[in-house]
Amino acid sequence: MPAPQPENAETSRRGFVIYAIGQSVASTGTWMQRLAIGWLAWDLTHSVGWVGAMALTELVAALWVAPSSGVLVDRSNLFRLNLLLQGCAMLVALLLYAFTETGMMTIWLLWALALADATWQGLAQPARMVAVSLLAGPKHMAQAIAVNSIGFNVARSVGPAVAGSIIIYFATPMVFLVNIGAFGTMALVLLVLRPALNRPGAASRGAFLNDVVAGYRYIARTPPVATIFLMVLAFSLLGRPFTELFPAIAGQMLGGGPAMLSLLMSAQGIGALAGGAWMLRRRSIPALARVTYGAGISMALALLGFCIVGHGQIAIALIALAGLGHVMCNIGMQSLAQLFAAREFRGRTMALYGLIFRAGPAAAAALIGGLAEWFGLAPLIGASAVACALCLSAVAFTRRGVFTPERTAPAAPPPRAGDERGGL
Known part of the structure; x- marks a missing residue:
């Protein structure tokens, strides 16, 4: 029922x-x-x-x-x-x-x-x-x-x-x-x-460590949720680190100072606001998945274009476009994760999502920053963007048809009298 x-x-x-x-x-x-x-x-x-x-x-x-x-x-x-x-x-x-x-x-x-x-x-x-x-x-x-x-x-x-x-x-x-x-x-x-x-x-209470492991097992064995995490890994490790690298981008790639850093952050912020507004429109689940893949790939291509152009107003516009794709992709992935994760595993699903989203870009940015001493910042950001686009495209192709309305988790029931008991 x-x-x-x-x-x-x-x-x-x-x-x-x-x-x-x-x-x-x-x-x-x-x-x-x-x-x-x-x-x-x-x-x-x-x-x-x-x-x-x-x-x-x-x-x-x-x-x-x-x-x-x-x-x-x-x-x-x-x-x-x-x-x-x-x-x-x-x-x-x-x-x-x-x-x-x-x-x-x-x-x-x-x-x-x-x-x-x-x-x-x-x-x-x-x-x-x-x-x-x-x-x-x-x-x-x-x-x-x-x-x-x-x-x-x-x-x-x-x-x-x-x-x-x-x-x-x-x-x-x-x-x-x-x-x-x-x-x-x-x-x-x-x-x-x-x-x-x-x-x-929503979850029954077992041994705490067993519940942690059960959450990871659920994510790995549930095709729509596992697909979302493949997208999140590609997005967080290969695409999103550009925001953490803004100070180095402003100083090394664009030869600017605090004013250039402020301009980059403003351009990314304007793109992010536009992306959030774009996602206010209601879509079917397959359409939401297509928009999410497209936004992530567009972000990666905008970053590649930025690395090729390297300076001027076009470069700033490409950062704004990357910001738009970044936010649209994140909103799409988070929406799909919440829709497809079962209620009793939703907290663990979103906790791992948050961990990857917070820690992944920081770790990747540190690695890129270290390698930039030998290979240069622009080539590394560009190569990472290409890898991001390829990975998202591969996930979209190999996992097509996985996001269907029939696989979504049931809606949470409304609270009933006595629901205030139990739990924390």
Whole structure:
């Protein structure tokens, strides 16, 4: 018997709109906090190494959090888990404010708090993704993820600008104080959406390690989900690293400075916003898969063109096109993963997705950066882009017909009386 659908389309849409607004505010706070932590590390030490060490906390946290976070999401009451993690965000911001304002902050304490911040972010990522699937439902999944992507890209631009202004006109501790309010806004949104999110975990409780292994086994043995992860690996390791390499691209390939870096990031951001807007249109599952493959291949070809052109307005336009393809491909892959992953494995599926998406580009960018000393940056980015296009094309050809509506996971049933029991 098929699972019942969410209460009604209007209620589902209204709930997601509220969630998206709260998430945009919280994301702005997250980007504000990242800039403030980096600046505080520089202010305390004047060491580029320590600034890099703060950025490294995200990769460290992703590697050790991802295997457990998916199991935690699948087992837990989603409302309680998200509310708890939002409380952790507020606590970290409060500690950052208190230690900085009182002059007790040290660089090692800042690193520990940055690691704590990255840890709760890693735990929260799959919980947020699954919340989107519950609120939006299968019919509006791609549009919901597109709205989230637009909010994320706006927050990535607005957050650092707001944080910089606060640091200039007030002081660094004030950024952390404002963030408590930003994260608190999301906590209030979760309380409003409690009826929609308050349901027990979908997965049965076994031995924790066995559940982790079961999640990886499920991904490998489920053809649509395995196909998505082949796409994610090609995209993350071969295509997406260009965003991590922007400082080197601006300085070495384009011979510019901070202004050129800002221009590259702006062009990529404009393309990303356009890509998110393009994905707001509702599509059938086969059409969504075709758009996803096409967007990833287009991104790779735009990067290859950029490496060939090498300078001028055409090169900047190609970066914007790469940004458009990058976001469209990500939205498509994430939508397909949520649609085809069974509810009891969705947390583990999205946790691994998040790990590859966060750690893959960082590792690939480090490898390209090291090899660039011998082979040059442009040839390596171009070769990586060609490999990305070839891999995505091979997956599309060998796995054609795998994304059919009949293989999608059933919709989650609506919450029932008593669903608040069980789980976290």
